Amino acid sequence: MVESEPLKPKPRPIVRIGIFLISHSLLISIVCCTAGVLALLLLPVLAKNTYISENALVPGSAHPMLTSQDVSEANKFVKEITNLKPTGTSIGIPGLIAQHMVDLGAEVCYHKFHPQLNKFHPLHFFSGPDSGIIQENCSCSSYSINTVGIIRAPRGDGKEAIVLVTPYNSVNVSLGEALSLGIAFSVFSLLTRVTWLAKDIIWLAADSQHGEYASVAAWLRDYQTPLFGGFAKLNSEMCHESSMLYELKKSPVTGAEVSDVFRRAGTMAAALVIKVADGNDEVEKETLSIYAEASNGQMPNLDLINVVSYLAVHGQGLRVKVEKFSSLLDSKWLRVLGETFESLGKVARSLNPQWKFGMPVADYIEGTATLASSLYHQALGVPTGPHGAFRDYQVDAITLEISPIVSSNKGRQNEFLLRGGRLVEGVLRTVNNLLEKFHQSFFLYLLTSPSKFVSVGVYMIAFALLVAPLPLAAASLYSDANKLDSSSEKDTLTSSSASVDVPSITFKSWNWLHDAKTVFVVHIWSVIITLLPFFISQILNCTPTNSLLIWVLLSVFCLLALRMILGSSFSLTSVSQLQKKEWALLKSVTISAAFVGLCLMSVINFATAEIGALLIVPMCSMATPLRFELKARSLRFITRAACNLVLAFIGFPPNAYVISKGLFEGFGSMNVGDFWNWLESLRAWNSATYLYVCMVHIPCWVLCVYILLHHC
Incomplete structure (x- = not known):
């Protein structure tokens, strides 16, 4: 009686599903990529109406308290600013603002800072620009002075504060900047008299002659960093107290001595940056533009935008818009x-x-x-306004830019100041109602209008569909390469002795290490090219186009040098087997590296990963040696070869930048050096997108081109 062989246990259902997906990876990849692009195009349709999540906010529940008398005083303040002639040391406007703050009974101090350079620092890529570097050979006259006024809340304990920021150029103040100061002054004057205030109010009149972001970031850095001793001692090495700051404190414009001690309030609950744009006679209605994007895709809590939008539309009749x-x-x-x-x-x-x-x-x-x-x-x-400096300290902040109607009528300006002041008053009063920080609503979202948004739970579906084919394609390619190994192994067993083929069987499962080494070398090279622009930028009188060419040439040289030093190829398989499977293993490892890079980037900046997936996924999925495509001489293979060439051309970062900018802005004024300027701006702002371009996108593009040219 012959014993039957025991039945092999069936694999688990999840294993069978995985095998099915891997065996049909081509069809699934096409379906997923198509669905991912379609889901991205459907996002405006799937957008939801915004709503207030935090019940404690209750915007618009109280009537505005700002009166025409406050507006009249603010109008006088605006005239004083516009009529004030700047002095040689530009201390007139800061002194005037400080005088009015003191008259209102606020605590006032000056904050002196120096314009600072943004320099490359690899550890600061996930925050704002490195603002701790002082310019060399600086003079005392180049210092800027912020004026800070603090109102202590009568119903508060001093543990929380709301910040109101008004940037202005102290050397040449414009009418819009003067109006923004007037709006802040009217609200500040009102808040010194109210009894319902539960949070301290900080008015930061930021001197933006060296940049709006720089002035706000400098004050925030000193606010968050404890400093001991007077402010004059802080910069005693570079400037004497008896120079500019002393002159400002004793200025006849001020009329009172202002403390040089850096004053603080409580933890910041929110911040508003108030700006007034140049008016337009063609506009029939005042417009409020909201800017919310901060460094590396950070956004404020959606409730803050919803409150501003609600009060602007329903309270003051303004037209709200976001950038498009x-x-x-x-x-x-x-x-x-x-x-x-x-x-x-x-x-x-x-x-x-x-x-x-x-x-x-x-x-x-x-x-x-x-x-x-x-x-x-x-x-x-890159932040779209000074509010970005607050997000680096996890403070919810937005920039409100009000566009008035230009008119010589005095009543029109008073009406504008009244509307703007009541809007700011309503927002501050609403935030004042908060019992804790903003946390109820969304922090990850995309806006499709001021009143519609797409949450992360919706737009992440498009990204998941785009990157889903990558691990399936990598597993399928690896499986096909192992099948080729198995077939060649059977041929070896029939034609050779057992003592000869044992080393081949042992080494077979480690063949992918050779291709992994190639991918590893390319990513080491990517670290080098990430650092190169810093050294190229030190070359004096070098145009952006020349800098880009130098970067490309040095990158190619470094890649060839690394290939010679670390990338020597070795294999125990025959040339015929290399032609069939080596590119498949290389593509499998390349796709795996692209998948890991995109997933890591999605944690840092989801929008960057979303756009990167649109370029990388098709390029990596379709990459096939051109020699095999052209050798087949069929329409299907030739079409695929043409698609590979087009994707490789579009996927090259300079080409992708030029094409995208040309589509949005036109190709008339395009320049190759624009890509270098764009890359330099990302590096100066420590944007993680710079790391993505240099350490994820470019290595994947190089490996895909290497696969296309394999054995050519």
Whole structure:
């Protein structure tokens, strides 16, 4: 009686699902990539209306207390500023602001700082620019002075504060800057008299002659860092107290001595940056523009934007807008897509009236233009205003830019000051109601309009669909390479003795280490090219185009040198086997590295990972040696080879930058050196996008090109 062989246990269901997905990776990759792009285009349709999550805010629950008398005093203050002639040391306006603060009964101090350089520091990439570097050969006259006034809350314990920031150029103040100071003065004057204030109020009149961000960041750095002793002792090595600061403290404009001790209030609950843009006669209604993006895609709590938008529209009748790409408003393909979604929405509502799918074409186009702008500015990682300095300290802050209507009528200016002041008063009173920091609403979101947003739970679906094919494709390529190893191993067993093929069997499972070493060498090279721009920027009188060419040439030289030193190839397999499987293993490791890089970037800046996936995933998925494609001489393979060449051309970072900028701004004024300037701005602001471009995108592009040229 012959014993039957025992049945092999069936693999677990999750293993069978994994095997099925890997065996059909090509079809699944096409479906996932298509669905990911479609999900990205559907985001404006899936956007939800904004709402106040924190019940304690209750915006608009109290009537405004700002009166026409406050506006009249603010108007006089604006006239004093505009009529004041700047002195040689530019101390007139800071002294005037300090005098009015003292008259209101506030605690006043000066904050002296020096314009500072942004220099490369690899450990500061995930915060704001390195603002702790003082310019060399600086003079005392180049110092700027912030004026800080603090109102102590009668109902508070001094543990929390709200910051109001008004940037202005003390050397040449504009009418818009004077109006922003007037709005802040009217609100500040009101808050010195109210009894409901539970949080301290800090008014920072930031001297922005060397940059708005620099002045706010300098004050914040000193606010968060304990300093002992008077302010004059802090800079005694560079400037004497008896020079500019002493002259300002004893200035006849001030009329009173202001303390040189750096004054603080409580922990910052929120911050508002008030700016007034140049007016426009063609505009029939005052407009409020909200800027919220900070460094590396950080956003303030959505409740703060919702409060400002609600009070501006329903309280003061302002038109609220957020930044958008105007070039997309006239896009024909976007209009066709909007018409398609609108038609599908009508069909869906005819089947079930409760299905709220689709939107008007005009709303879709405007929502897409706003979404693209929000995604781009978050991915760029550069703050869109001085509010970005607060987000580096985890303080919710936004910039409010009010655009008035230009008119010589005095009543029009008074009405504008009244509207702006009541808006700021309402926002401060609403934040004053908070019992804790903003935490109820979203921190990860994309705006499609001032009243619509897409949460992270929705827009992460598009990214997940885009990157899902990468691990499946890597596993499929590795599996196919192992099958080739198995077939070659069987041939060896039939033609050779056992003593000869044992080393081949032992080494077979480690063949991927050779390709992993190649990928590792390329990523070591990426670290080198990340550091090169810092040294190239030290070359004097070097144009951006020449700097870019030097960077490319040095990068190629370093890659060849590393290849010669560390990248010597070795293999115990035959040349025929290399042609069949070596590129597959290399592509498998490359795809795995791209997947890891995108996932890590999504933790730091989701918008950057989203845009990067649109370029990297198709390029890595389709990369195949051109020799094999052209050798087949069929239309399908030749088409795939052409697609590979197009993707490699578009995926090259300078080309991708020039094409994207040309599509949004036009190709008339394009210059190759613009990419270098863009890269330098990312490096100066310590944007993590710079690390992504140099250490994730460029290595993947080089490896894909290496696969395309494999055995050519």
